[in-house]
Amino acid sequence: MKHRIEQVKKRIKDTAKACKRPMASIRLVAVSKTMPAEVVRDAIEAGILDLGENYIQEAKEKINALAAYPVTWHFIGHLQSNKARYAVRFFDLIHSVDSLKLAQELNKYAKKNDKIQAILIQVNVAKEVSKSGVYVEDTLHLLREVSRLENIAVKGLMTMPPFFNAPQKARPYFAALRELRDHIKLEAISNISMDELSMGMTGDFETAIEEGATIVRIGTAIFGDRR
Ligand SMILES: *Cc1c(COP(=O)(O)O)cnc(C)c1O
Numbered sequence: 001m002k003h004r005i006e007q008v009k010k011r012i013k014d015t016a017k018a019c020k021r022p023m024a025s026i027r028l029v030a031v032s033k034t035m036p037a038e039v040v041r042d043a044i045e046a047g048i049l050d051l052g053e054n055y056i057q058e059a060k061e062k063i064n065a066l067a068a069y070p071v072t073w074h075f076i077g078h079l080q081s082n083k084a085r086y087a088v089r090f091f092d093l094i095h096s097v098d099s100l101k102l103a104q105e106l107n108k109y110a111k112k113n114d115k116i117q118a119i120l121i122q123v124n125v126a127k128e129v130s131k132s133g134v135y136v137e138d139t140l141h142l143l144r145e146v147s148r149l150e151n152i153a154v155k156g157l158m159t160m161p162p163f164f165n166a167p168q169k170a171r172p173y174f175a176a177l178r179e180l181r182d183h184i185k186l187e188a189i190s191n192i193s194m195d196e197l198s199m200g201m202t203g204d205f206e207t208a209i210e211e212g213a214t215i216v217r218i219g220t221a222i223f224g225d226r227r
Pocket residue numbers: 031033054076077160201202203217218219220221
């Protein structure tokens with residue numbers, strides 16, 4: 001575990017260096033879906049500070065079991081509105097917001113919990129029917145609506161490109177997310193910040209970093225294959 005984490009960190013560092021970005025501008029989220037709490041604990045003890053989970057029910061148990069550790073929890077899976085209350089209770093950053101309805105639900109529970117909920121907007125750059133996310137051309141409109149929600153703080157954008165066996169094929173999708181981010185930044189919408197780009201997984205994180213990723217979500221390279 002320790003060795004795998006060191007390897008991933010080294011690859012991030014080497015890539016950052018090659019494109020003249022500070023290592024500190026890239027956050028490593030270890031994606032621990034399907035991994036039991038003991039395995040996640042090993043990762044934390046080996047230096048992981050950020051964890052990503054996809055399923056609320058599974059995550060609740062792990063987050064409770066590991067409550068003593070000062071780590072940041074990221075929700076990266078598809079989130080149904082009826083699970084919004086748990087997402088607010090358990091997660092520091094929710095990467096997968098793609099509708100006003102979901103943002104409103106999150107806002108409601110954030111208000112109840114006296115919390116400002118940090119979120120990212122998930123963008124479906126390739127318009128894949130199998131994936132969640134708002135389309136590029138609808139993102140600005142959604143952001144303007146979400147900016148009115150008092151207990152929501154948008155921090156940036158997230159995407160999952162189509163699955164390719166070659167990371168270079170994902171590059172145009174990463175570049176498109178960065179360009180969208182830059183475009184939105186120019187609009188200077190109040191209550192919206194656009195600093196984070198959550199993109200890149202085990203197969204393509206180096207390419208994502210070259211295209212400006214500030215958060216990479218890595219499961220397999222850290223934990224091995226999922227059962
Ligand atoms: C599972 C998952 C990951 C991690 O994928 P790996 O290929 O195992 O690194 C990243 N992001 C999301 C949204 C995921 O569901």
